[in-house]
Amino acid sequence: QVHLVASGGGVIQPGTSLRVACAASGFTFASHALHWVRQGPDKGLEWVALISSDGGTAYYAASLKGRFTVSRDNSKDTLFLQMNSLTTEDTATYYCVRDVGSGGSGWYYDYWGQGTLVTVSS
Amino acid sequence: DIVMTQSPDSLAVSLGERATIYCRSSQSVFYSSNSKDYLSWFQQKPGQPPKLLIYWASTRDSGVPDRFSGSGSGTDFTLTISSLQAEDVAVYYCQQYYSIPHTFGQGTKVEIK
Numbered sequence: 589q590v591h592l593v594a595s596g597g598g599v600i601q602p603g604t605s606l607r608v609a610c611a612a613s614g615f616t617f618a619s620h621a622l623h624w625v626r627q628g629p630d631k632g633l634e635w636v637a638l639i640s641s642d643g644g645t646a647y648y649a650a651s652l653k654g655r656f657t658v659s660r661d662n663s664k665d666t667l668f669l670q671m672n673s674l675t676t677e678d679t680a681t682y683y684c685v686r687d688v689g690s691g692g693s694g695w696y697y698d699y700w701g702q703g704t705l706v707t708v709s710s
Numbered sequence: 711d712i713v714m715t716q717s718p719d720s721l722a723v724s725l726g727e728r729a730t731i732y733c734r735s736s737q738s739v740f741y742s743s744n745s746k747d748y749l750s751w752f753q754q755k756p757g758q759p760p761k762l763l764i765y766w767a768s769t770r771d772s773g774v775p776d777r778f779s780g781s782g783s784g785t786d787f788t789l790t791i792s793s794l795q796a797e798d799v800a801v802y803y804c805q806q807y808y809s810i811p812h813t814f815g816q817g818t819k820v821e822i823k
Contacts, residue, residue, distance in 0.1 A: 623812070633752075633760065633803055633814040647810045650711075683759055693810045696750045698771070700759035 590614040592684045592701030599707045602675055608704050610667040610684030617665040618642070621687035621694055624658060624669050626680035627703075636682070637669065640691035647693070674708045681705050712736050712806050716815035722823040729791040731818045733804035738784045741808065748808035751780055751789045754817075755800045763802075764789065796822065 596608035610622075624636040637658040638647045646658050657670040667684050681703040689695040713736040723729040739748045747767035752760035762771045764780035767787055777792045791798055799822060804815040 632817045633805075635812040635814070638810065638812075649811050688765075694807055694812060695748075696762065696765035696807055697752075697805075698762055698765075700761070703759055 590686065590699045592686065592699060594682060594684050594701045594704035597682065597704030597706045599709060600674060601710055602708055604674055605670070605672045606674060606706060607668055607670045608682055608706065609669075610701055612665045612667065612684075612686075615686070617660075618662040619690055621689055621691055622658075622660065622667050623685040623687060623694065623697060624656075624667075625683045625685050625697075625700075626678075627683070628680045631680075634680075638687070638694050639667070642691070645691060671706070674706075676708050679706060679708045711811055712739065712809060712813050714804055714806055714813050714815040716802075716804055716818050718818060719816065720819040720821065722821045723791075723794045724823045725796065726793050727823075729794050729798070729820055731789040731802055731804075731820075733782075733787040733789070733815050735785045735787075735806055735808075739806045739808035740784050747783050747787070748806055749780075749782075749787050750805045750807065751778075752803045752805065753798075753800045754803065760803060791820070794820070794822070 591613045594610045623638050639658045643660045655672045659668045683703040684701045685697045686699040715734045717732045749767040751764040754760040768780045779790050781788045801817045
């Protein structure tokens with residue numbers, strides 16, 4: 589059974605950095621591309637980033653303006669999202685999501701984790 | 711970026727009646743080399759992550775009840791719930807994965823009339 593467990597969220601001050609992680613189990617981690625998708629309070633879904641199965645290729649939403657970096661450790665079945673210069677606009681639940689494919693520009697998403705809430709507030 | 715626009719924003723349907731949600735993309739999400747539309751539908755219930763219902767515009771994911779169906783091609787798509795059940799109350803999103811950035815519609819809230 590596929591599990592994606594995100595962690596590392598919390599309340600942080602504007603301008604600071606945070607790294608969230610997603611621990612995966614129940615599937616061959618290194619065979620799948622992965623995404624981060626976020627959802628602000630009572631808002632819709634926003635795609636954040638995609639990383640290929642081998643970690644060699646990553647794509648980001650332009651709105652992030654280079655502040656976020658996605659990475660993965662295939663030896664530990666863990667996905668990461670490093671977020672810098674956070675603003676109140678980044679307040680959201682961050683979901684890690686499995687892609688059915690391994691790379692390219694991604695295919696459809698078949699499993700979502702429960703998400704981790706990041707609140708940026710002074 | 712491909713803009714996804716859903717209509718309506720919300721709808722109320724009686725139990726057992728049909729619910730229809732529309733999704734339009736600002737450009738075609740049909741990939742001619744494999745004849746597939748790169749379009750998914752998700753269901754999100756309160757306090758839960760989204761759940762995949764439909765991919766390739768019309769393929770139901772495993773375990774999804776057959777009252778859910780997807781149709782359309784190119785730029786215009788439809789999600790139909792043929793006979794609304796109480797457990798179908800949720801927000802529904804369409805999403806294109808044709809190109810980066812993957813984009814979602816704004817969501818359609820389905821309630822019981």
